[in-house]
Amino acid sequence: MIPFELTILGTSSALPTSSRYPTAHVLNVRERFFLIDCGEGTQIQLRKLGVRFSRINHLFISHLHGDHYYGLIGLLSSYALLERKNDLHIYAHSELPELLEKQLYLLKNDQTYNIIWHPLNFKRPQTILENKTVKVVSFPLKHRIPCCGFLFTEQPEPKNLIREKIKEYNIPIREMQNIKQGADFVTDEGKKIKNEELTHAQKKPRSYAFCSDTAFLPKLKDTIKNVDLLYHEATYDKRMEKRAGEIFHSTANQAAQLAKLGNVGQLVIGHFSARYKDTSQLLNEAKAVFENTVAAEDGMVISIPRETVR
């Protein structure tokens, strides 16, 4: 199976607990790995969960609260010790390299790889990465400090031609590339053959949206519309809605409302306040609004299967 798979490394809010590390997710898109946020202990969780973190080349930091980036310096340091060679792209607030400046300077001597910093735009959505595997769009959230969410969409693979049809219509090689990209074919006799008759049914590109710390923001529904998997923070329960709003966090109910508005496939909630010893209350609250919800646990893996579309 060609993976589109999320591994959740940490599910606490600002205070880690005995069973919850701070926020960090890894998304595996066809064996390319993308790290999203990097709370303290991320490198340890990557090891415990057997993620081959040498294969992470892109790292996304939603905002500069410590529970989302304190694990970065340790990871960068370990990459140096492991003599990493590949460039590492870090998408974050422009102030992050400055914040870590002196610690990064101390790593300089042992640095075996380049860090390429990409400042995020906190004003409007922006495509920050597009390659053969994935397209990543950052979008502003509403938190106490500038904060971005990230939308990962798998790139469509080229269509595969149906061998028998090539023969039947005597399709020349020069036309094949166009058909793979979606074009119809016109025979010598002027007959138009529709693309879908010539190609195998395609797989639907899979998608994942990460909504880190944010107040409830209904207008996000357009950004996250129809994603297969939505992660949304759910720091509090419904009774704490006022408090949540004051410090720009969300309740489980609000996370589920957004999932419903956005017509997403599945919702995973996380970033739980340390006050919740177990999360059943939060999960039930979300499920009442949006049934297909799971409460994140450290180490949880969620796979999105490939679906054929026509």
Added chain:
Amino acid sequence: MIPFELTILGTSSALPTSSRYPTAHVLNVRERFFLIDCGEGTQIQLRKLGVRFSRINHLFISHLHGDHYYGLIGLLSSYALLERKNDLHIYAHSELPELLEKQLYLLKNDQTYNIIWHPLNFKRPQTILENKTVKVVSFPLKHRIPCCGFLFTEQPEPKNLIREKIKEYNIPIREMQNIKQGADFVTDEGKKIKNEELTHAQKKPRSYAFCSDTAFLPKLKDTIKNVDLLYHEATYDKRMEKRAGEIFHSTANQAAQLAKLGNVGQLVIGHFSARYKDTSQLLNEAKAVFENTVAAEDGMVISIPRETVR
């Protein structure tokens, strides 16, 4: 039982593994807690192991390699979230507050407690803390960058008078304090009564020496002489002795040699290179030189019982 108890939070060297966090120890001396080094994930280990870390008021950082201090900023941040009130004393290289300056600045608004920084002396041994519970002496080690070890010695408790003897010799109240401090007593008839006849046998003050990253340094034997418990790094095995020396680390054999030279009660080795999947080789090597050795594991607790001396 009145504790003198070491809890080992992390036992890896620079690269953490799936079962080993980086260096951090907590020493409980009569319910006062002292944190020694603070690698990434220390606050998580404190929680997992149930250490009441709100009771830590003194924190010692041996040197500024990341695996010994990357967990500090997260701990300081959590203390603020937990609205800590007590002063926190941090004994470390004078450059540490500067290294973390910008991250500390971001915590300022939520800071509910004072941090009092105590710069270490890397030239000579120095008493850095002395209170009713404990005396702590820092002493220079030999590493690639300035590095200190720490010697913790329990303070002797005042002697307890034997009630019957007070009566027998009709000891006036004004003399009692002197006798508790060890003085003899002279009766009105001029007869000298030895202190040990008047007081209960005392408990021997317990001691712990922490030798973080260092090359083999035989002259340390005088500093750590007769300690009840010696922690000494043992990054490598004997065959790696040359390499160890080059990068100012020690072998298990060398750690044990020091334990023997210093006539210590027990040796615990740690800071194992990630190359060792299990540590039996290192342990056997040390035990061949100094039998009473244990290999540290994350979460290990070592208690030193009180012994009566005369």
